[in-house]
Amino acid sequence: MSERVLLHVGTPKTGTSYLQDVLFRNRVKLLASGITYPAERFDAHFLAALDLMKMPWGGLQAEAIGAWDELAAAVRKAPGTAIISHEILATASRSQVKRALESVGYGTGTEVHVILSVRDLVRQIPAEWQENVKHRAGLSYHDFLKRIQDPERASRIGSWFWGVQEIPDILNRWGHDLPPEHVHLVTVPPPGAPELLWKRFSTAFGLDGLDLDLEAERLNPSLGVPEIALIRRINRRANKDLHPPDYRPLVRELLAHQTLSQRTSSPRLALPPSVHPWVQELSQSWVDEIRRRGYDVVGELSDLIGAPAVPASEYADPDRPAERQVADAGVDAIKALLLDNARLRREEERLHAELHEAHLALERSYLRPTYRLREKIVRRAERSLAGKGMLKVYRAARGRSSRSA
């Protein structure tokens, strides 16, 4: 039975992909230090989270069946400390949290800690909309903001956004039964300090002093305003015809991540100045509540307040982007698609040549005299009723057939 379980349950867009990548690639080294990160594949904890929360996710759910129980069993078996990490766990319901905690040994002697990495809403709100757009959404930034400001949160967008972003509510669900010192908040520092974030993660997860490979392999780069506006237009135009399995490699990976994210000089997506005061007020109330509850904070609670509002004159609205910039991004996108198409054409030619070779080889084998004789007999037999009958008897007697089923 594990002595200690660290459950990292969110939130999205807080460097979680980087953390999970480091944990996954260093799991052998971690094990030698008494820390288990039980995962046979990079997305093992994601699948487990989908299974726990009974959540469909673009067809992946079939792979997720039973994944939580498997993960929990591995955690229970692990000696020392075990880590589970996935950001969508933030949205688990109270009964799902109860099941998760019990399944990793809570209440039977295992010390369970909940870790939540958090970032200010000034950055989280634009990042969440961008993530929605990179997952086929066609809704405007304005509509997104309207939905998340609806107090009823009845829309899918609203319920999901607050489910994974509302820190006091997430901790109500995940940390309610735990002593506050077992609930840890890792705050994401202001932009420009990636090493500081790792340092905070390292402290919270007890990784200080371990010699880990910190080279990042999996990143989720962000896009500028004209680039995300372009992707949204593509979604609106192509969604109905482009099947989901094709969307991910072509739009999300090829266009958004590999091509448009390289355009770093375009205006960055920000929170509209008009929404800023509401966000600041909300964030301050969260900071006060977290302070009142006495959780362990790794970093600064003031990080949650976020940067001051962008001056209205500098704010770039993705719903009304500069068309010249969008067109420029569009040309880059076309270039990327052309190059990829050229690559596929070369691949197609190679496969055609391979197939042609195979056909030639097949023809050579058909030219053997015995094959030609047998073929002649069958053709002749099929012309008469008696011949057909004989063939039927022959095939029945042979017991199996080479005919297609």
Place this chain on the structure above:
Amino acid sequence: MNASAGTAAAWTWVDHLRAGGTTPWVAWLESASGVSDPRQGDRLLPGAQQLELVRRLNDAGTPSPELVERVLVASAPGRGRQDLELLGAVEPLAFGPPPIDPATLGADDLARVAVGLIAEDVVGAGGPPREPVRARRWRTRYRLAGDPWLADSMRAELVSEGRPPGGRGALAAVVGTDLATMVAHDWTARCFTEGGVDWASFCTGIRRRGRLPRRLDLARTAERWATELGGPAQVRVVLDPSRVAKVVGVRRLHVLPDVAVDAAELARRTAGALGLLVTPPRRTELLRGVLLPRLAAVHGPRPVVPEAHRDWLEEQARLVQRGIRSGDYPVVGDLDALLPRWPDLPAVDEAQRSDSVLSLALSLLLDPATGGGDAR
């Protein structure tokens, strides 16, 4: 009433529901002033959706204590609003979704929780996966194509009797009926396979694409099989499903009856939840082997193509007719049987539909599907 008294009232309401009570929460809260309950410190007061679902179950029948307990701890599968607090039972919170009077919850909110449980029941009722049946040596060689609801079930029946499709000299039976019914069949078949979109979106989607789903275009299907099997003489377009048996060389073949639109809609939603519990092939097996026999008995209107798409569908039917004629395929039945028939049914609005799907879901929870019958 203060929140602590509200929590106590909530716990006594839970007891009331466990005992089969049907009093709505607000009425209960008003009459429960001054009650105290030692469990009020317990954090896991069930959610508003779960409690209201139990109340509706009590209203609709007599749920077993096991079912009530399962509902109380169930979370709705998929995305959407998670377990909500009861209005008046907790301190007004500055965070989290606002508490709610459960009577104001929509039917879809309750049905989300219900279908998760129905999916579990269906998995529980499923027997072991079917063993493949050994093929008979002496059998008529056939292929079955066309209307997916009819052709797939007939093929499954034939396979279960040791008559798999294919083989040298096979004759292709391209099965169909009137095009409006075939569109409904195609949607129903998807509901009992992978789920997919609702009926209205399905019809809109076909219209937007501007062409019939592949399998409903009987002329193209016939053409494909004629090419594959050696000419039009190897194809029969069968527009009277009761005559398929003769074409494929058996004495009788079960024609799968149509399913009511509410029943198909419930299957569609259950398919989504089932996909979280079993693999896609097993899901289809369970939907058709366990859920369908139960839902086939449900009375109600069949899916009806909305008025806006009818002219277009009639035109498509004529195009298919023309394709069959020009391809010179032998037709079993009357070619005019392809023309859509429009039942004289009143339009059902979506809220009404949600209510009737919920009430069907309640009846399925009270009397779960057991997998009886032989629907395939």
